[in-house]
Amino acid sequence: MDDIDKKTDEELVTLVLENQDYFLYLVRRYEQNLFRYISRISNLSKDDVEDVLQDIFIKVYKNLNGFDPDLKFSSWIYRITHNEVISNYRKYKNKATIISFDKDGEFIKNIGDEFDIEKDLSLIELKSKIFSILEKMDIKYREVLILKFLEGKSYREMSDILRKPEGTIATLINRAKKEFLKILEQEQNHGKNK
Amino acid sequence: MEKINKLAEKIISQIKREEIKPTSRWRFIVRDSFFWGAFVLSVGIGGMAISIILNTLLNNDWDLYMELSGDLVQFIVITLPYFWLFLLAGFVVIAYLNIKHTKKAYRQSFKIIVWGVILASFLLGLTFYNLGAASYFDRGLIQRLPPRFHQMMDSRLGVWQKPERGFLMGEIQSLDEDIMELRDFEGEIWQINFKSELKEFLSELLLKPSERIRVMGELDLEKCEKCFSAVIVRPLEKKKGMIINCLDEFPGSNFCGMMKMRKNN
Known part of the structure; x- marks a missing residue:
């Protein structure tokens, strides 16, 4: 087991292609990250996320021979996840529930710092504010913010996941920030008027 | 958890x-090769259109x-090769869509890919043109299409298929010193006789049957319904070493037009 943990994703892919039992390790390596990623971008309930994740891993297994070793495996598996969620987004949207930010203190802090949201807010208030803004954002903007601030992906990785040039990723992030600030401002104005 | x-x-x-089971590696290779093949083919057709x-x-x-x-502007508007320009635009789009499906093309911006495809088509087209393949493509396609599509393929027919105004364009069927038989792009056969001033230049034009030419002159209805008296004859494509000389023989006008072969000496 220790040996397996030391192996890179790419080495593990080679092993899976020889023996399907190794796929278990690959699933374990990514299930939590992907579970969180799908929850963030789709707003699905935990049970639904689990179903989606199962379909995604089966798709990953079927397409292992198509994995391009020039890419990072993580970028490739995130791309498959992104494609699956986006292509079924309309279906998922009807099942959407509430986003849980229970364990995303770092994300909240990162995004709070980035947008300079009122420093005197408690973490709970901050979470609630950021959550309400993200929920109102277009999925394409929400996703880039999540990939950048939650998943900590570089521009190159985001380019590989979303299959867009890095320049377009930069533009999307800028627009997402503007959209975020616009909604934030609207919420603040709304609060003052009350 | x-x-x-x-x-x-x-x-x-x-x-x-x-x-x-994981999908076979071959299926991914075939899929990728298909998109590359379609991309190369699209650039090739774009190159043909450019030539x-x-x-x-x-x-x-x-x-x-x-x-x-x-009028120059009107002339440009009438004679621009619209069919080939639209075909080029269509295949640039097809090439773009194909390359976008290959493994790493998404890393390049839309502008870089489109300009890259246009540049590649242009260089290929220039090569085709210099190798003399352009008229081979043009002619090959025109010959395979019914006459009603000819003007769509070659906009110049719009100005040259007007015998009543003294302009005629077609393919030489037979040729001797005094008379030429020409089939225009509507399929009509014309008897072309040459004005005396033209005869001395004709041998230098090295015309031969199946060559496509343009003729200026006038209808000769006294002789027959499809008789045409030529003052100027010029091949559809310039030949190497050919220059344009001035001749003031065309009735009622004064323009440069006679093509003459300059022998390299």
Whole structure:
């Protein structure tokens, strides 16, 4: 087991292609990250996320021979996840529930710092504010913010996941920030008027 | 999280139960090769279109625009090779869509890909043109299409298929010293006789049957319904070493037009 943990994703892919039992390790390596990623971008309930994740891993297994070793495996598996969620987004949207930010203190802090949201807010208030803004954002903007601030992906990785040039990723992030600030401002104005 | 830990086992058991196998590597290779092949083919067709556009523009009758349409802008509008320009645009889009499906093309911006495709098509088109393939493509396609499509393929027909105004374009069927038989692009056969001033130049034009030419002159209805008296004859494509000389023989006008072969000496 220790040996397996030391192996890179790419080495593990080679092993899976020889023996399907190794796929278990690959699933374990990514299930939590992907579970969180799908929850963030789709707003699905935990049970639904689990179903989606199962379909995604089966798709990953079927397409292992198509994995391009020039890419990072993580970028490739995130791309498959992104494609699956986006292509079924309309279906998922009807099942959407509430986003849980229970364990995303770092994300909240990162995004709070980035947008300079009122420093005197408690973490709970901050979470609630950021959550309400993200929920109102277009999925394409929400996703880039999540990939950048939650998943900590570089521009190159985001380019590989979303299959867009890095320049377009930069533009999307800028627009997402503007959209975020616009909604934030609207919420603040709304609060003052009350 | 316990639920998640169970997910891995669930997935492995589903793979085993349903005997799911990874898709063969060959299918991915074939898929990728298909998109590359379609991309190369699209650039190739774009190159062919560019070579025909060059051929049409460089062999257009820029010296005769006054006689043919009376105005330079109108002449350009009438004779631009629209069919090939639209075909080029279509295949640039097809090439873009194909390359976008290959493994790493998404890293390049739309502008870089589109300009890259246009540049590649242009260089290929220039090569085709210099190798003389442009007229081969143009002619090959025109010959395979019914006459009603000819003007769509070559806009110059719009100004040259007007015998009543003294302009005629077609393919030489037979040729001797005094008379030529010409089939126009509507399929009509014309008897072309040459004005005396023209005869001395004809041998230097090295015309031969099946060559496509343009003729200026006038209808000779006294002789027959499809008789035409030629003052100027010029091949559809310029030949190497050919220059344009001035001749003031055309009735009622004064323009440069006679093509003459300059022998390299």
